[in-house]
Amino acid sequence: MKANPNDPRVKRTHQLFMQAFMELLEQKKNIYSISVQDITTRATVNRSTFYAHFEDKYAFLEYWMREKFQKIIQQRLPEDLVLNRSSLRTLIQAVFDFLIRFRQYMTPGDKEFEPMFETAMQKEVYQILLKWLTERSGGAALPERAETIANFLSWGIFGSAMQYSRSSQDLKADRMVESVLEVAEISLVAICDYKPSNASD
Secondary structure (H helix, E strand, O other), X not given: OOOOOOOHHHHHHHHHHHHHHHHHHHOOOOOOOOOHHHHHHHHOOOHHHHHHHOOOHHHXXXXXXXXXXXXXXXXXXXXXXXXXXXXXXXXXXXXXXXXXXXXXXXXXXXXXXXXXXXXXXXXXHHHXXXXXXXXXXXXXXXHHHHXXXXXXXXXXXXXXXXXXXXXXXXXXXXXXXXXXXXXXXXXXXXXXXXXXXXXXX
């Protein structure tokens, strides 16, 4: 029986695993070389408890990635924000910043985890955009249309940030963010009732 993620005890256990994993990463271990046994030993929790919370190491890594990204988003984007130039720029900037920093942890041996991390992050960006689009339309837009727009934009934003994080980064990140913002706004104008703001924010 899977643990209830809303149970405070479960949250505390998850935090123990997260902290243990981060400490192991700080010791210059790559993601590939960190085993479930390493995590549970560092967290002083037995392996059976780990598997009561996560199906395997891959499930834990996806959770770790989403939690790290969600924390950054919560710090930068209050829940009451709506879709406008400022919030869209902040979201794009957060994705770029996170991936550039995350790339520091990746080694050639970690390549196998990249598709999983990419999907986990894209889902988070998708959920934020879908929420904004739904709220903007007041529920008037067809769900399928809002989902399509959110899916299209989330992959565009995330894909641009991922490609940038893998490159030599000759272009400054803030300039790249502005370029992606411009393309995102053009797309929104073309496919929904979005009206870009001329304000600096």
